[in-house]
Amino acid sequence: MFAFISLLIFICMAVLMVRLFAGPTLYDRVLALNTFGSCTVLLIGAVGFLFGRPDFLDIALLYALINFVGTIAVLKFFRYRRLGDAPEDAEAIMAPPPEEQKQ
Amino acid sequence: MELILTSLLFLALVTTAVAIALVRRLFAVVMLAGVFSLLSAMLFVLMDAVDVAFTEAAVGAGISSVLMLGTIALTARSEKRPTHYSLVPLSIVILTGLVLIYGTLDMPNFGDPMSPVQTHVGPDYIQRTPTDIDVPNIVTAVLASYRGFDTLGEVTVVFTAGLGVVLLISGLGRRIRRSRREDKAPSKGAKN
Known part of the structure; x- marks a missing residue:
């Protein structure tokens, strides 16, 4: 049962790698990497139960946290073009561009 | 089952490495890394x-992709096409790989109970940890107690490095320069 689940998760990861390789836009790739991290969490959990060591579940939870923080960091970087303090014109960037306001 | 899973993971690893070498858009390369x-x-x-594994995920997938x-x-944003393909680097890499594989040939098998690592001081620690330190995880006992000073030094190094990185990317120098410029600006205006 857990072996079958592991193989299914692995197939998901293979499909995600195709999207990561071919993905036309930036957001396809960010989303693919985030989902790949989630698949890693699931695979670690499934493998832990498969080999009779469910203590791996704690590590899987930590992976989920790192995955979340990493995705936030990447997206924040693409929003502000920097990682440290927020820029002075943060409010100007956060405001929607004029075209969107008209709609 | 473990063999199948390991082989599949290694196959995916090789595919990813080839993809990293082929893709020209650097953002995709970062995600593939x-x-x-x-x-x-x-x-x-x-x-x-x-x-x-935890360190690899935190550093490899987290910090280094952001860096x-x-x-x-x-x-x-994209890698330039190479003007010529040279065979020398490829042959050096293949040769180094072959030498490294040759070096692993006389190493003990993975998980071999009779290997020198398992028979040298390991059993001693396994026997002494429950009475000495009373921590269920022996790796934690070794890192935090038997090698406590070593770990303290490591933590100091990591803390110093993190402090340096925070100072570099928080834009402290930029803020100082900006405040100096603002101090100078009114005096110039007064002269004119």
Whole structure:
């Protein structure tokens, strides 16, 4: 049962790698990497139960946290073009561009 | 089952490495590098090296992709096509790989109970830890108690490095320069 689940998760990861390789836009790739991290969490959990060591579940939870923080960091970087303090014109960037306001 | 899973993960690892070499858009390369380290982290988990796997996932997929994205923002977004293909680097890499594989031939098998690592001081620690320190995890007992001073030094090094990185990317120098410029600006206006 857990072996079958592991193989299914692995197939998901293979499909995600195709999207990561071919993905036309930036957001396809960010989303693919985030989902790949989630698949890693699931695979670690499934493998832990498969080999009779469910203590791996704690590590899987930590992976989920790192995955979340990493995705936030990447997206924040693409929003502000920097990682440290927020820029002075943060409010100007956060405001929607004029075209969107008209709609 | 473990063999099948390990082989599949290694296959995915090789595919990712080839993709990293082929793709020209650097953003995709950064994302693929993140996948590469997640896959290696899974291999580490399969080999029961959970702490190494955790470090690999945190540093490889987390910090280093963000640092590489920062580099992309400062330089270029796509890799230039090479003007010529030289066979010398490829042959050097293949030769080094073959030498490394040759070096592993006389190493003990993975998980061999009779290897020198398992028979030297390991049993001593396993016997003494429950009475000496009373910590269920022996790796934790070795890191935090038997090698406590060593770990303290390591933590100091990591803390210093983190402090340096925070000072570098928080833009402290930029803020200081800006405040100096603002101090100078009114005096110039007064002269004119």
